Amino acid sequence: MHDTMHHPPASLQEACTSVAVHDLDFCYGASQALTGINLEIPANSVTAFIGPSGCGKSTLLRCINRMNDEIPAARITRGGIRISGIDIYDPSVDVVKLRRDVGMVFQKSNPFPRSIYENVAFGLRLRGERHKTLIDQAVEGALRASALWDEVKDRLHESALGLSGGQQQRLCIARTIAVKPEVILMDEPCSALDPIATAKVEDLIWDLKNDYTFVIVTHNMQQAARVSDKTAFFYMGELIESSDTSKMFSNPSIKKTEEYISGRFG
Amino acid sequence: MFDPEKLIRKGLPKGHFKDLVVRSLLGGTTYFVVIIAALLFGKILIDGAPVLFKAEAPFVDFEFLTSKNQTLHVFDDAQGTRHQLPASEYSAYLAKHEGVPIHNEQTYSYSGGGIAGPIAGTALLTLGSMILALFFGVSAAIYLSEYAKQSPFIHAVRLAILNLAGIPSIVFGLFGFSVFVLAVPVITATPSDRSLLTLPLFIGDYVMSFQGWNSSLMAGCATLACMILPVIITASEESLRAVPQGFRDASLAMGATRWQTIRKCVLPFSLPGILTSSLLAITRVAGETAPIMFTAAVAAKDDLPWQGLKSPFDVLSSQVQALPYHIYTLAARIPSSEFTQRAQYGSVFVFLLLVATLSLGSMILRAKLRAKLKW
């Protein structure tokens, strides 16, 4: 984490764990949304969150970049989250800097009604980057990485709202990776996309996972099986099971998981 | 069982007569209102349009818009020809025909010349009050929609602002009079006798004196701004809320601070909406008489607002003429006659034209922006 955590205490740093959730309880006002979550998300890999609607996947995801801070009366009541060993809910952590290191792609693609170029450059400009050639390079790099460059290179200065839904979502991903975060959180990024666009996003995740830590929420079991290295299954605000994706899908250790994966409920 | 006799009735349906009565009653009231409006606009158009427009090119009588307001002199000369001359031409006429007697002379205040003074005054009042109202209004709206937690207190504040919009403008006029004209502090070396309170400042002879700004452009702008603030706040807050939450989320998740988010991802996209509703607010500000009656307006003034000043800032502390107040003066303070009609209907016509243009402008702007800003 370049900005936020200058000198993480070496003793706390675990080389292979990027995000560690321990004993996490989370409440929206009086209603408890998460109970006793313990989960390790390994670095430079893809972790999928699966589970029926309303089980708290998005809530946990939003805890990781503290987007829940924006919701009044929503708070963590027990436990916490460490990223590279740093407790991100520590009062000394600057939430703005945290979010620069933990990017997020939303379920509903939300490009700004500006040009494609400005959308990707947004994060760089936020960081005070003025150098035109540097921004140009970063924009091109991000668009290439998100497999969008060839489709938009001739219309960089046209409105992003003129793109198709799938292109818009990939633009949002490009916008997020343009600033090179450490962790990228994706909340059902493909739920509004057709199979071809979905495949493109999955390829993109596959290509980028050596450089980033991905956490992806999905309702699509095949997608979880295809892209993720590790899968976590949630049910009613609790983490039922988490393990390697191959093991989870071939040989789940808990009955509930098997039932959900095979589509018998949820 | 299905009974065709019950389904397909013969004769007039039950309640047919009642329906007819209600329908014609409702329609009647609607067209009654339309007829009244048509008569009103028709009268002003017929009597007012000839003042501003003329048959030969350039078709507009700029004279009426750009010359100062004067007293009209009506008289017969020795040959019995009737003359209508504004004060300046009248004295020129007298100088030219010295010794020639004139007969049946009558004078009509404010009826000669044009309405440059009121137009300029209204423009200044509108500009000043809109600057004030937009600054305070948009700030308050940003606070209410982006920063404030949605607590019962904030709801009460919002309700209070909404209610403020319903207060009659004369009340704002009196408020402005007692606050801006009589009570707000000024920094001066020579406090007036009626100063409510003077506080020493220990800089030369200067004191802070709560003596008000007198009746002045400044006080008028402040009063009009107060009157229009609730409208601006409410409309701006609505425009801010219309910006999709997704933009804010995306921006915050990219590591923008709250202010960066507002500046780059909320304000730019709500600005068109804010400006559109402000254009409507301008119409109201330009048209109100009551708030400026005691705070800024004078019936007669020889100079245009920017003439005869020692320093440009004095324009703020001097009184101005204003179009709606001028219309009030023409209608209520001078006896109506065939010679005053030109000024009366002309002023009203120009005023209506102004309001109509602004309304039309905001309607067009709104339609255009609606088409453009879709997400």
Ligand SMILES: Nc1ncnc2c1ncn2[C@@H]1O[C@H](COP(=O)(O)OP(=O)(O)OP(=O)(O)O)[C@@H](O)[C@H]1O
């Ligand atoms: N802003 C909020 N205020 C109050 N309760 C909320 C809020 N957001 C979510 N919840 C509640 O928290 C629980 C978990 O919601 P969450 O959005 O995390 O579910 P999810 O697993 O992401 O579901 P989905 O798959 O439908 O997106 C739900 O019961 C939901 O009603």
Ligand SMILES: [Mg+2]
């Ligand atoms: Mg969700």
